[in-house]
Amino acid sequence: MKQASVVDQIPLEANKNKRQYKTVIMQKQLLLSVMFLLLVLLFIFDISYGPAKLSFSTVLQTIFHPEAAEEKIHIIVWTIRLPVSIMAILVGAGLAIAGMEMQTILNNSLASPYTLGISSAASFGAVLALVTGYSILPRTVQNFVIPLFAFAFSLGSSMLIYFIGKAKKEKATIILAGIAINFLFSALNSIFTYYVPDEVLRGITNWSQGSIVGATWIEDAIVLTVLVLTIPILLKEAWKLTSLCMGDTTAKALGINVDKLRTRILILASLITAISVCFVGTIGFVGLVSPYVAKRIVGEEQRFFIPASLITGALMLSISNILSKVELLGVSFPLSIITSIIGIPFLLILILQKKG
């Protein structure tokens, strides 16, 4: 019979540590709750804010009692603003999750769908679906074909980045490869503009600028479905993903099949990127900024890092959506310009940081 180990012989009530750990967990849960509450408030504000300003109570009444609302208010809230505000949250969450998992598996805090060119590749896939004739298909069919094309290109470029990262260990190399991919697909997108009819051209311009205006309920439902299906898988792998931050050698010593895990997560991150990009185009820096902020709030333990990134991304795009509705000297700016203005200082901080 196996004798008791030293571990067994030590008194179990190591109260100090226990309190410390419990307190840390409670603090993280509290922070996540506060962030979520803030997101709910911003979401309601986002719906209330626009050319026709609505009060919080009007918005809430129209959401919870739509039958009692005035027709005009009903249309503003349910047809125009709600699908867009929900899309902001979903796309923000999706890009943030994709960014944080790319950073985790590539061990590079500069990685994100935008900086690695994966958003551009996905956008190209979506545009390709349009210009190769799928535009003649009914909108509902397009809604499924476009994401498939976006996913194919997103996955292809992710794999390319992954193999470049394996061959060249320097963190900057992967970003330079991302810039090259970005240029490539931006150029390919531009080529299409010379050949397509005006109607499709408008769609391409929308994608290249990145815009959530015009988002529909069916698009929201598709993005939501993908997120609901993929995020639980990431949460299930939370501990394995956390072990990657200790380095490959340690993760392998812990019994993790590191290469298999990376490939699986990269496929999921590519899918999330594709679905986030295919209806709204390339929106930059959300996948870079959100994990940066979330890591500083809850740390790298993925059970908390995943939800914190998700909420931070949703917050960032919700705020950007509100700001994009503000008129400055009579002009309002597209969403992607606002995320870039927020994101570029973070990118510079990350580049200047000694440790990636």
Place this chain on the structure above:
Amino acid sequence: MSLIIEDLNFSYSNKFGIKHISTKFDNSITAILGPNGSGKSTLMKCLTNLFRWNGTMIYKDRRIAASDKEFFRSRLSYLPQSAQSDSTITVFEAILLGLINSLSFHVTVEQEKAVESIIESLELTELSGHRICELSGGQLQMVSLAQAIVKKPEILILDEPLNNLDVHRQFSLLDQVASLTKNSHMITIIVMHDINLAARYAENILIMNAGEVYSQGSPKEVITRRMLHDIYNIQSEIYTGRFGHQVAEFIGISKESTGCNALNI
């Protein structure tokens, strides 16, 4: 209870590896010594199933196949050569990762207690809430040891755990490992370079050279002037120290050429 390996072989794609390794590891500390590139770490990676080895491995009278991943995951812990980490997870979380094969989304009270106990026993209480990136090399090494032993392995493999540690920490780590090995009846295998510390802490020593076993046995049997001359090309005097351990006093590099033929693996 012992781990027996017979005719263990592994070769890198274009380089030499290890060949015909046969030995037996008992419930005590076995030190693996040998010059750089002699195949020590390669042997460790075979024992931990990180490399695809050929040969026979027997544990508790049962033959272990390389495909028996559950055996390697549940019974064995491996502490690789120290690596710096810029991770921002806390010491507590890092040690918790040692239980990764049984962790689900919700950490159980038993799992928390297991980590707390290890933190107490390795005197890491003060560091419990610190982030990994804030630790010194020695502190990180102790945390890595805690991570390796928290699941109460039956076989513990440490690859050069004393690297970057000052003398005090070297003794501290080896004292902890010796105590654990004795109390938990563990099979502990340590790759190290310090011959005198090996003589002091290990009951068995295995000397590797050029991918093969040069000699194995008790410190008195293995640590000889001849071995130091053959393997390290070093002239030495060997005597019994004050505490009864074999002590090697190094005089200098041997003048005559020897068969010191370590390979750059």
